[in-house]
Amino acid sequence: xxxxxxxxxxxxxxxxxxxxxxxxxxxxxxxxxxxxxxxxxxxxxxxxxxxxxxxxxxxxxxxxxxxxxxxxxxxxxxxxxxxxxxxxxxxxxxxxxxxxxxxxxxxxxxxxxxxxxxxxxxxxxxxxxxxxxxxxxxxxxxxxxxxxxxxxxxxxxxxxxxxxxxxxxxxxxxxxxxxxxxxxxxxxxxxxxxxxxxxxxxxxxxxxxxxxxxxxxxxxxxxxxxxxxxxxxxxxxxxxxxxxxxxxxxxxxxxxxxxxxxxxxxxxxxxxxxxxxxxxxxxxxxxxxxxxxxxxxxxxxxxxxxxxxxxxxxxxxxxxxxxxxxxxxxxxxxxxxxxxxxxxxxxxxxxxxxxxxxxxxxxxxxxxxxxxxxxxxxxxxxxxxxxxxxxxxxxxxxxxxxxxxxxxxxxxxxxxxxxxxxxxxxxxxxxxxxxxxxxxxxxxxxxxxxxxxxxxxxxxxxxxxxxxxxxxxxxxxxxxxxxxxxxxxxxxxxxxxxxxxxxxxxxxxxxxxxxxxxxxxxxxxxxxxxxxxxxxxxxxxxxxxxxxxxxxxxxxxxxxxxxxxxxxxxxxxxxxxxxxxxxxxxxxxxxxxxxxxxxxxxxxxxxxxxxxxxxxxxxx
Numbered sequence: 001x002x003x004x005x006x007x008x009x010x011x012x013x014x015x016x017x018x019x020x021x022x023x024x025x026x027x028x029x030x031x032x033x034x035x036x037x038x039x040x041x042x043x044x045x046x047x048x049x050x051x052x053x054x055x056x057x058x059x060x061x062x063x064x065x066x067x068x069x070x071x072x073x074x075x076x077x078x079x080x081x082x083x084x085x086x087x088x089x090x091x092x093x094x095x096x097x098x099x100x101x102x103x104x105x106x107x108x109x110x111x112x113x114x115x116x117x118x119x120x121x122x123x124x125x126x127x128x129x130x131x132x133x134x135x136x137x138x139x140x141x142x143x144x145x146x147x148x149x150x151x152x153x154x155x156x157x158x159x160x161x162x163x164x165x166x167x168x169x170x171x172x173x174x175x176x177x178x179x180x181x182x183x184x185x186x187x188x189x190x191x192x193x194x195x196x197x198x199x200x201x202x203x204x205x206x207x208x209x210x211x212x213x214x215x216x217x218x219x220x221x222x223x224x225x226x227x228x229x230x231x232x233x234x235x236x237x238x239x240x241x242x243x244x245x246x247x248x249x250x251x252x253x254x255x256x257x258x259x260x261x262x263x264x265x266x267x268x269x270x271x272x273x274x275x276x277x278x279x280x281x282x283x284x285x286x287x288x289x290x291x292x293x294x295x296x297x298x299x300x301x302x303x304x305x306x307x308x309x310x311x312x313x314x315x316x317x318x319x320x321x322x323x324x325x326x327x328x329x330x331x332x333x334x335x336x337x338x339x340x341x342x343x344x345x346x347x348x349x350x351x352x353x354x355x356x357x358x359x360x361x362x363x364x365x366x367x368x369x370x371x372x373x374x375x376x377x378x379x380x381x382x383x384x385x386x387x388x389x390x391x392x393x394x395x396x397x398x399x400x401x402x403x404x405x406x407x408x409x410x411x412x413x414x415x416x417x418x419x420x421x422x423x424x425x426x427x428x429x430x431x432x433x434x435x436x437x438x439x440x441x442x443x444x445x446x447x448x449x450x451x452x453x454x455x456x457x458x459x460x461x462x463x464x465x466x467x468x469x470x471x472x473x474x475x476x477x478x479x480x481x482x483x484x485x486x487x488x489x490x491x492x493x494x495x496x497x498x499x500x501x502x503x504x505x506x507x508x509x510x511x512x513x514x515x516x517x518x519x520x521x522x523x524x525x526x527x528x529x530x531x532x533x534x535x536x537x538x539x540x541x542x543x544x545x546x547x548x549x550x551x552x553x554x555x556x557x558x559x560x561x562x563x564x565x566x567x568x569x570x571x572x573x574x575x576x577x578x579x580x581x582x583x584x585x586x587x588x589x590x591x592x593x594x595x596x597x598x599x600x601x602x603x604x605x606x607x608x609x610x611x612x613x614x615x616x617x618x619x620x
Contacts (some may be wrong), residue, residue: 004119007105008128059138096131113565135291190281191292218427222546235514236248267295271411298517307367307500308417312456325355360472362472392402481541485553488504496527501532507543558586563580568594575594
């Protein structure tokens, strides 16, 4: 180890390292004075030992007094157990230096193509300067700020008399010779960051630190790049729409630019239906600007993307897509003695309609009536089997997606529809091997029955009509150029805070979310069909053209042409007044016979099909 790096590190991070017992009380007093004046935690007093405790045990990074006390307690135990040189060695071999480089040896090789023992004073000061903001100060990405921070470290080293003024001045003049661009190791992105997190769950930390592992992931690199490009392109288009009044994305902004903290963001997840392997994982517009992985960590209300699970539950309980359902206003008991009266997005009602219209046109009142008929608990069981867990509230509001889930979880749940009711556990890492070829980990596909095959297929067929004329996502074909079999559902939450589209082909299931990290209205009438659907179409068109061809979903068994009652969904008899013909999978054919709904309610006229209704839908 170059002595110059140890001097630079101690100068930058803990100048009294060899004289304190894990807690630097002088720094504590100074920080307490600053924080008392600011009436908040503005400055910390972490020693190298406390930083080692935090990083080694993955403590919460929020600045709280509780976390500081825990760090201090752990630091004292570390100081009792290890010598100062051992602590310093542990710290230097674990600390993150940006650009995916952990530990001083890898940082030295990664940035300068030399072992750490050969670092110059200038290079040592630069690396020490990275530690507090490694992603923002990476010399690969931000060389000017990295050099400026180097100069600060050199100045302080001279002030503390670890080096002379002449040595500091000479080091400042030394040019930084970085590894050539074509030889640089890959920098962190959303996928690699996710892989790191998965490795922490799969392997012992010592095995990871030893290195030499080959980690095979399921990502389709071409589709991943296409998805990243689609998200960036389509969000920039949204920013140009009339009525959008938020800050715009600036691709030339430096990492950490505060003006870029509140720009429109998005997330994309795509999963291979056959295996459950993750093909695409996009956690935001740019990892360097924001490392928050929205695909995994953004818990947002799912809105109408949940409705397919309500209808699938109904189909699995014998209620068929052509059965009558009322779209009339509905009022249910709410909290605090108030009633809950859900409204449709167009403010109107269609009267009595075939059940599938409620899903094709995303009718809130029809969906709530259906959900109450089959029972909220019954719907929750379907959602739980699909992998949405216990996130649903025990309330009718769950029927309209008034609960939170991340894009990864929602997309994985949607795979039950193209997979005939079977949920396949989504995964990212398929295999891990040592340098010698020893298999350390191999993924074992796990499957879970979530829905009857017939109900899954019927739901998929209705979701295909969502993308057809009259559906909420018809623009996929009329405007965006989708020309192959596909299925999906739009989602928009209250006040247009979240825009979703989740859908699938026979090969790939994909979910897209668009919104702000701090929930706020994106724009007036910012529907999922307007903001998220274009991203989804771009991704699925690329998938279709490059290795994941779409095709009609095959039914689970030979379809049977069946005449059924629109009121009870039983087999039609000669007394049935409201019969229709439908093709059904074997497990969806009714086992009961309609005994005669002679006075069955007839449908009300759908006035939305008139001139003014069509005009309204066109503008919407």
